[in-house]
Each structure stands twice: as structure tokens, then as C-alpha cells.
Amino acid sequence: MAPDRTPPPGIECTGLAKTYPDGLVAVSPLDVTFAAGKTTAIVGPSGCGKSTLLRMIAGLETPSGGSVDIGGSPPAETLRNAQLSVAFQDPSLLPWRTVRGNIELALTLARRSIVPSDIDQLVELVGLDGFADARPAELSGGMRQRAAIARALATEPRLLLLDEPFGAVDELTRRQLAQDLPRLWEARGTTTLLVTHSVHEAIMLSDRIIALSPRPAEIVADITVDLARPRRPDHARRPEFAAIADKVFAALTDSMAKSRPALAAQ
Numbered sequence: 001m002a003p004d005r006t007p008p009p010g011i012e013c014t015g016l017a018k019t020y021p022d023g024l025v026a027v028s029p030l031d032v033t034f035a036a037g038k039t040t041a042i043v044g045p046s047g048c049g050k051s052t053l054l055r056m057i058a059g060l061e062t063p064s065g066g067s068v069d070i071g072g073s074p075p076a077e078t079l080r081n082a083q084l085s086v087a088f089q090d091p092s093l094l095p096w097r098t099v100r101g102n103i104e105l106a107l108t109l110a111r112r113s114i115v116p117s118d119i120d121q122l123v124e125l126v127g128l129d130g131f132a133d134a135r136p137a138e139l140s141g142g143m144r145q146r147a148a149i150a151r152a153l154a155t156e157p158r159l160l161l162l163d164e165p166f167g168a169v170d171e172l173t174r175r176q177l178a179q180d181l182p183r184l185w186e187a188r189g190t191t192t193l194l195v196t197h198s199v200h201e202a203i204m205l206s207d208r209i210i211a212l213s214p215r216p217a218e219i220v221a222d223i224t225v226d227l228a229r230p231r232r233p234d235h236a237r238r239p240e241f242a243a244i245a246d247k248v249f250a251a252l253t254d255s256m257a258k259s260r261p262a263l264a265a266q
């Protein structure tokens with residue numbers, strides 16, 4: 001099957017909520033739309049419900065309320081049609097397959113043809129040249145995460161969901177990925193959602209940043225990142241970059257203070 005060239009889908013979450021069976025409310029009813037073909041970064045304090053939100057959008061977690069609509073379809077259908085790829089913190093590569101073998105399996109499952117030179121290019125893009133034939137056990141944690149990113153990109157998904165995909169990746173490689181990956185997403189018109197703990201990374205990569213409150217997650221800021229592309233690490237010294245970072249930090253600090261006034265007073 002050839003890659004899907006139809007326009008990328010937008011995502012509409014309506015009243016989306018999650019209470020886990022033990023009664024823990026992870027996400028309050030949330031109404032949010034993610035524009036087609038754009039990259040949105042989601043930031044928020046640890047445990048606020050970011051992964052839960054992403055997993056519901058991916059169809060990997062059942063909402064306890066509300067719905068997710070991806071270009072007119074529910075997430076399960078988007079996943080089934082191989083239009084959606086995920087790369088999460090825990091790379092979940094098959095240990096008995098090489099990096100190339102893991103990517104080939106993703107292509108086979110998505111009914112895409114296997115073009116070895118395309119796989120080589122992707123492996124190089126994520127900085128794993130020379131490791132295509134290594135098994136996950138022979139790779140560092142950061143290298144496994146990058147292999148998972150290459151696997152997620154291989155099927156040319158219309159929708160890409162990334163949850164802290166660079167968590168274990170060293171700083172220099174993160175910077176390189178933050179420069180190279182958006183070019184690919186833009187060229188393909190992928191709708192991308194990225195959960196990250198790094199405000200700097202969010203600004204480097206995204207068109208829009210959504211900041212969430214401490215649990216249960218509520219949107220406390222919705223900020224457009226209207227900086228020119230391609231963005232480079234030295235752009236972080238520009239006043240317009242710093243102004244966006246300030247806005248995001250102010251919203252996060254404010255919401256933390258509201259949820260934990262005693263801590264904020266210290």
C-alpha cells in the first residue's frame with residue numbers, strides 16, 4: 001500500500017475525561033481541537049495527565065467520558081488504518097528483531113512496501129547509522145528511543161503522537177533531532193502531538209503549546225509559537241523565544257501555586 005496522501009486529519013476532543021478504576025481523576029472534561037498538519041506540544045507538571053490524554057487520543061486508553069474525533073473517525077479506526085503512529089517513553093521494540101527488523105515489521109503491519117534505502121535514510125536521520133542491524137539489547141536507552149522514533153516515522157503516518165520521545169537521549173542529539181524532525185513533519189504535513197517536560201524543546205518543535213494544570217489536567221495556557229522555521233538552538237537567545245518561554249512558565253507556575261498554595265508560599 002502506498003503512503004496516504006489525503007490531507008492530514010485534525011483532532012477534536014470533546015468533554016474528554018479520564019477517571020481510573022481506583023477513583024483517581026487524571027483528566028477533567030477537556031474540550032480541545034488540534035489543527036491538521038500542525039505540531040502541538042503539551043507541557044505540564046509530572047503526573048498531571050499528559051500521557052493519559054495522549055493515550056486516549058491514540059485509542060490505547062478508554063475515556064471515562066467524552067470523545068475523540070480524528071478527521072471524522074474514532075482513534076481505533078485511525079490506528080487500524082495505519083494512519084497513526086506513536087513513540088512513547090518506553091520504546092517497546094521487539095527484542096529479537098534488529099532496528100531494521102522492527103521498522104520492517106511496522107511497515108508490514110501497515111501494509112507498506114519495504115524499501116531498504118528509505119529505512120537506511122530514517123536510521124541515519126535519527127543518528128543511528130551503523131546500528132540498523134543491532135538488536136535493542138545492544139543499544140543504549142536513548143538509542144532505543146531513537147529507533148522507536150524511526151519506526152514511528154517509517155509508515156509515514158498522518159498523525160504522530162510522541163510522549164517524551166527524547167527522554168533518554170543526550171542533549172546534543174536531542175538538539176539535532178529537534179532541528180531535523182520538524183522538517184520531515186512539515187514536508188509530509190503530519191499532524192503531530194508531542195508531550196514534553198522541556199519548554200525549550202516545546203518551543204523549538206511546535207506551532208502551538210498547551211500548558212496543563214496539575215492533576216486533573218485542565219488547559220491553563222494555549223500559546224501560538226509564531227517563530228520562523230527552521231529553528232536553531234541559537235534562536236533560544238532571541239527575545240521572542242524568551243517571551244514565549246516566559247508565558248509558558250508563568251502559566252505553569254501560576255497553576256502550581258493555585259493547586260499547592262502552601263508550597264508556593266515557601
Ligand SMILES: Nc1ncnc2c1ncn2[C@@H]1O[C@H](COP(=O)(O)OP(=O)(O)OP(=O)(O)O)[C@@H](O)[C@H]1O
Pocket residue numbers: 020021022024026044045046047048049050051052053215
Ligand atoms: N493505569 C492507571 N491506573 C491508575 N492510575 C493511573 C494509571 N495510569 C496513570 N495513572 C495516574 O494518573 C495520573 C496521571 O498520569 P499520567 O501518566 O497521565 O501523567 P503525566 O502527566 O504523563 O506524568 P509524567 O509527566 O510524570 O509522565 C497519575 O497520578 C498516575 O499515577
